Amino acid sequence: MVSLRCKMAVKEELDKLKLEHSTVDLGEVTLKKTIHGEDRELLRKGLLKKGLELMDDKKSMLIERTKTAIIELIHYSEKYPKVNISEYLSKELDYNYTHLANLFSEVTGTTIVNYIILNKIERVKELLLYDELSLTEISFLLEYSSVAHLSHQFKKVTGLTPTYFKKIKQYKKRIQLEEL
The missing domain is CATH 1.10.10.60 (Homeodomain-like)
Structure with missing residues (x-):
């Protein structure tokens, strides 16, 4: 995430999936709960549609x-x-x-x-x-x-x-x- 537009797109996806977050900064999101399985996959797909990707690799x-x-x-x-x-x-x-x-x-x-x-x-x-x-x-x-x-x-x-x-x-x- 390198722009404010990206930040807004991520917030939109998180809200759509009702995933509670405490911060959405450029390049980093802090979720209130760890997500797994279907929610994680839905978030990944939603972000991909907006040209963003979910990163796990350190x-x-x-x-x-x-x-x-x-x-x-x-x-x-x-x-x-x-x-x-x-x-x-x-x-x-x-x-x-x-x-x-x-x-x-x-x-x-x-x-x-x-x-x-x-x-x-x-x-x-x-x-x-x-x-x-x-x-x-x-x-x-x-x-x-x-x-x-x-x-x-x-x-x-x-x-x-x-x-x-x-x-x-x-x-x-x-x-x-x-x-x-």
Whole structure:
């Protein structure tokens, strides 16, 4: 679950099946009772119809929690905090960063750093399309060392300069967060 829409879809399925829950957060649900058998299968099928999946595997759950922490940090924070990402993830997930990084790479086929870069570029695209901040302000907001660094990374990922991307607003190549 990486968006508020996903969260609402999960709540809807839980309510439909009358499964009591105490929390539904991005990537994690806390049920008041353990579910088995038919209820579990109905929930799994209901979530699949909405493009979501029920995860039981501890590794997959940790990867999803890692992705959710990164997405919340980059896309939903008021300001990208000035923290070392390895320290942030270790603290947030209560795991050694080396373990998280190795597991993430093994399961997803990409590194945490690359996943962060892809998310930051998607956030830059979003902010460019809103046209409320200058490239300098976006660079500062997302903790890039310079506008040149942001521009270089943006071009490397998208093949376009941020200025050109901004000029062609009809460019429809934004990637859904779930697909990163």
